[in-house]
Amino acid sequence: MAAPAAPRAGQGPIDHFLAALDQERREGFLDYAEHTYSVIEIWLYAKVLGYDAGFSEMEKWVQKRFPKLNRRQLLLREAIKLEDDIEGLRNLVATTQMGADTAAARVAQLSKELRGHLVEIEKMTRAMDRRGLILAGADKALTELRLIFKQNEEVTTALNLAAESVWASFEGES
Numbered sequence: 001m002a003a004p005a006a007p008r009a010g011q012g013p014i015d016h017f018l019a020a021l022d023q024e025r026r027e028g029f030l031d032y033a034e035h036t037y038s039v040i041e042i043w044l045y046a047k048v049l050g051y052d053a054g055f056s057e058m059e060k061w062v063q064k065r066f067p068k069l070n071r072r073q074l075l076l077r078e079a080i081k082l083e084d085d086i087e088g089l090r091n092l093v094a095t096t097q098m099g100a101d102t103a104a105a106r107v108a109q110l111s112k113e114l115r116g117h118l119v120e121i122e123k124m125t126r127a128m129d130r131r132g133l134i135l136a137g138a139d140k141a142l143t144e145l146r147l148i149f150k151q152n153e154e155v156t157t158a159l160n161l162a163a164e165s166v167w168a169s170f171e172g173e174s
Contacts, residue, residue: 013053014061017046025049034066038128044135048142048163072124075117082114138166 011019018026029049033042043051043058051058062068089107092098142163149155 012061013051013057017049017051017053021049033062037068037071038132039063039068040132041135044139045167047139048167050160072121072128075121075124079114079117079121082110082117086110086114 018029021029029046032045036042036045039059039062040055042062043055046058086107089098089103089110093100093103142159145159146156149159
């Protein structure tokens, strides 16, 4: 990694971090940030590359530069709307504005769609939680190792290269 550049006036922690990276790592990080759904993963990858500022700064920067669609939140909203639609159909039957046979078929269809949404939300949540825990654990281990060996530049350099290699390997598996 390149030696950190002195921050310029008005330069934030992300700009400082990016300026400290060599061109290849900077371009790789920006590409990763653009194409990765999870802001947490972007932040953790930045930490592998030497970013030492907080998550909130990274989150604001990512949302401003590469806005992310929150698929899980969208599915949750759709699930709530489906529940409302099912309840509305039941109310129509209760007030005799719709026949029970017609409503039953529609309720069955909406219920099936709702169950599908709930299964997908659960899968997304488990995958995000699992991956986040693995990455957070790896980051914590690397941070501790860097602190232990901070006086030994050779070991620190080797740790940084190993971290980047492990990260690339982990990303290749996903």
